[in-house]
Amino acid sequence: MNWFDFKHLLLVILIFVPLERLLALRPKQEILRGGWVTDVVHLFITGILIKFGLALVIAATIFGAERLVPADWHAAVAAQPHWLQFIEVFIVADLGFYAAHRAFHAVPFLWRIHSVHHSIEAMDWLAAHRVHPIDQVLTKGASFLPVFALGFAMEPILLWAFVYQWQSLLIHANTRIGFGPLRWIVASPRFHHWHHANCPEAIDRNFAGQLALLDLCFGTLHLPRDRTPERYGTNDPVPRSYLLQLAYPFAPKSTARADSQRV
Numbered sequence: 369m370n371w372f373d374f375k376h377l378l379l380v381i382l383i384f385v386p387l388e389r390l391l392a393l394r395p396k397q398e399i400l401r402g403g404w405v406t407d408v409v410h411l412f413i414t415g416i417l418i419k420f421g422l423a424l425v426i427a428a429t430i431f432g433a434e435r436l437v438p439a440d441w442h443a444a445v446a447a448q449p450h451w452l453q454f455i456e457v458f459i460v461a462d463l464g465f466y467a468a469h470r471a472f473h474a475v476p477f478l479w480r481i482h483s484v485h486h487s488i489e490a491m492d493w494l495a496a497h498r499v500h501p502i503d504q505v506l507t508k509g510a511s512f513l514p515v516f517a518l519g520f521a522m523e524p525i526l527l528w529a530f531v532y533q534w535q536s537l538l539i540h541a542n543t544r545i546g547f548g549p550l551r552w553i554v555a556s557p558r559f560h561h562w563h564h565a566n567c568p569e570a571i572d573r574n575f576a577g578q579l580a581l582l583d584l585c586f587g588t589l590h591l592p593r594d595r596t597p598e599r600y601g602t603n604d605p606v607p608r609s610y611l612l613q614l615a616y617p618f619a620p621k622s623t624a625r626a627d628s629q630r631v
């Protein structure tokens with residue numbers, strides 16, 4: 369496994385830095401805004417931890433699915449046209465993501481883990497990487513689980529994973545892209561920015577990672593036509609430094625936010 373792909377990071381920077389200048393939602397937001405050092409550490413270190421954790425989840429799922437799911441189910445799923453499998457993977461993976469994400473908001477201990485991601489106060493492509501590794505392994509694991517358990521072919525899975533990777537960066541980016549009439553179906557930056565909004569109207573809204581349609585169906589969509597959030601973040605005292613963010617879910621509540629801007 370390639371643990372870190374510097375060429376990919378360079379490509380991401382070459383795409384998103386100009387995009388956030390050309391179509392900025394907040395033109396005055398600086399590239400090196402507050403918290404960027406912590407988020408760079410998340411990009412490198414958390415990224416490796418997530419890859420390691422997900423590799424274990426996928427291996428366990430494939431091992432379990434081979435024993436629990438009948439072989440003719442796998443054969444029937446994999447025999448479908450690839451374009452149809454791609455659509456199905458998109459739906460079942462985001463259903464898994466939606467359910468796990470909603471649980472992370474509903475269960476107090478899981479929220480302490482997930483609040484690290486919600487501590488983002490400046491939305492951009494880099495902020496997408498600020499996430500507790502346990503959060504991402506379980507949430508992405510919930511996406512991967514039905515996909516690998518049902519036995520889809522590798523090509524549709526790889527195409528979906530490619531789209532997921534870029535879409536997760538885009539929805540955090542500092543852009544005003546809203547996807548027009550597709551905004552009710554596909555998760556856009558405007559959609560996910562509302563998920564990060566620090567205001568009562570947006571609490572527990574827009575859980576989907578890729579399909580806004582899921583929030584529409586489950587009654588959790590919040591997508592005002594002409595407004596964007598005034599501020600992002602959480603009122604929870606999430607520390608600013610990387611190591612304390614990793615420890616935050618397990619730390620006594622009174623000690624939080626005692627650190628400085630150190631990483």
Ligand SMILES: [Zn+2]
Pocket residue numbers: 469473482486563
């Ligand atoms: Zn969330």
Ligand SMILES: [Zn+2]
Pocket residue numbers: 485496540560564
């Ligand atoms: Zn997010």
